[in-house]
Amino acid sequence: MIAVSINEARLYDRFQTMNRIGETERGGLHRLALSDEDKQARDLLVDWFKELHLTVRVDDLGNIYGIKPGSDPSAKPVVIGSHLDSVPKGGKYDGTLGVLAALEIVESLIDEGVSHEQPVIVVNFTNEEGARFPKPMISSGVLSGVYQTEDMFQLADDSGITLGDELKRIGYAGEKDFRLKDVDKFIELHIEQGPVLIEQQAAIGIVEGIQGLSWHEATFIGEADHAGPSPMSTRKDAAVGAFKAMTALHEWVLSLEDETSITFGRIAVEPHVVNVIPGKAVFSIDIRHPEKEILEQRIDKMKQILTETALRFDLDSQLEDLSFMPPAPFSQKLVQDLENVCLSEKVSYHRMYSGAGHDAMYMNRLAETIMLFVPSIDGKSHNEKEESRWEDIHQCVKVMYELVKKQL
Known part of the structure; x- marks a missing residue:
């Protein structure tokens, strides 16, 4: 002592x-x-x-x-x-x-x-x-x-x-x-x-x-439609696409087994009605790592996963960069x-x-x-x-x- x-x-x-x-x-x-x-x-x-x-x-x-x-x-x-x-x-x-x-x-x-x-x-x-x-x-x-x-x-x-x-x-x-x-x-x-x-x-x-951090806002755009008569196979559900993207990102970061972290703190869908398929989903992304070069690599991979997921669900996607702190x-x-x-x-x-x-x-x-x-x-x-x-x-x-x- x-x-x-x-x-x-x-x-x-x-x-x-x-x-x-x-x-x-x-x-x-x-x-x-x-x-x-x-x-x-x-x-x-x-x-x-x-x-x-x-x-x-x-x-x-x-x-x-x-x-x-x-x-x-x-x-x-x-x-x-x-x-x-x-x-x-x-x-x-x-x-x-x-x-x-x-x-x-x-x-x-x-x-x-x-x-x-x-x-x-x-x-x-x-x-x-x-x-x-x-x-x-x-x-x-x-x-x-x-x-x-x-x-x-x-x-x-x-x-x-x-x-x-x-x-x-x-x-x-x-x-x-x-x-x-x-x-x-x-x-x-x-x-x-x-x-x-x-x-x-x-x-x-x-x-x-x-750690350095990077904040983003992702937007997935599909087609709003009635929940009853719309067949599941033809829907362009922005919420499902967004949730799949978040899941894919989460599983990817877990697989890295390093100091990378990712968080989705804000999630919103439109029109936000029980019986309407969401035509738009917006979610925030907070991604962090203690090394600048690796953080930048993680951001590039994150963008790739977002784009690929949106395309898989026949959705348009946008990503806005909010802030970057080295x-x-x-x-x-x-x-x-x-x-x-x-x-x-x-x-x-x-x-x-x-x-x-x-x-x-x-x-x-x-x-x-x-x-x-x-x-x-x-x-x-x-x-x-x-x-x-x-x-x-x-x-x-x-x-x-x-x-x-x-x-x-």
């Missing part, structure tokens, strides 16, 4: 205190970005920063920074943290754990009297989830140049309230000059949100990068540093890629980046049943503490 000054009880107590804000009846969390609950959580985090005499800064995006200065004011900082916002009726570990782990690491540096040249910054990013304002990882995206500031300020929730207006309302529209820049390293702890680490019986996930490989040096910590301390680990997006994906454009995953029980996340074992959490935070000290 790692002999360091991480205070496990302190981390647990802060976690429980923070998650009373927005707690649901079933033990989950409902704390949407820039809501009143998010403001309360932010205020509490700022209070904790001040108790540790950290320098508090808030930028114009609402990102909150707790800064422990180093001996060299000109040195690039090591940044650690995550986000406090949640999805509707989500879990209490997603994001929050990463922020509070970072805070515990900084307080442990203080307790242990660790001297360092580089500043260490704890960060809480605004609107990571994209659940209220419909674009995820807004703040890290702006910091890394992926998104334009004014476009993000104009994003509106379902009530028409903009992100810019809400930042002002809750008092977290800070200064543009306080934005992160010239970052040396970014380290984020997060729950896995999947079952792999539990299945591998690993205490920690060493995240080598984030894989984000993390720093191999940090991956090796983290692996060395695990090996030296005899902590079980599993090297893996993240299937979900995180702020680390965009911070990777600004600095050397790495993520650590805590196992998720039953792989559940983004719901009230989200759970992780505290022995795994403590182990992961301790390893992260060692990793951070090695970077300073």
Whole structure:
């Protein structure tokens, strides 16, 4: 076991205190970005920063920074943290754990009297989830140049309230000059949100990068007709063709036995009447892989399967490309540093890629980046049943503490 000054009880107590804000009846969390609950959580985090005499800064995006200065004011900082916002009726570990782990690491540096040249910054990013304002990882995206500031300020929730207006309302529209820049390293702890680490019986996930993804919308067009008098053999049923295509794609991906995944999240048919053969079927496709070249090959094969299936059922087909996000490989040096910590301390680990997006994906454009995953029980996340074992959490935070000290 790692002999360091991480205070496990302190981390647990802060976690429980923070998650009373927005707690649901079933033990989950409902704390949407820039809501009143998010403001309360932010205020509490700022209070904790001040108790540790950290320098508090808030930028114009609402990102909150707790800064422990180093001996060299000109040195690039090591940044650690995550986000406090949640999805509707989500879990209490997603994001929050990463922020509070970072805070515990900084307080442990203080307790242990660790001297360092580089500043260490704890960060809480605004609107990571994209659940209220419909674009995820807004703040890290702006910091890394992926998104334009004014476009993000104009994003509106379902009530028409903009992100810019809400930042002002809750008092977290800070200064543009306080934005992160010239970052040396970014380290984020997060729950896995999947079952792999539990299945591998690993205490920690060493995240080598984030999978690339490609979104598409497929349309199959046949002929709408009456369900009664139309012979089965002559029908041009768009729904059947679409379902056959989805089945073919699903079976193809399963046969690959690699890290490719495919999902059909939206399915609609027209005219959507019980006794009418569907003349049109539309479905979304989300396909992912951690290597860009292989992902592109998978997309080409996917298009081939769609076309062949449509022709087999005498249907017209169309495919619209919605978005493409290339894989984000993390720093191999940090991956090796983290692996060395695990090996030296005899902590079980599993090297893996993240299937979900995180702020680390965009911070990777600004600095050397790495993520650590805590196992998720039953792989559940983004719901009230989200759970992780505290022995795994403590182990992961301790390893992260060692990793951070090695970077300073």
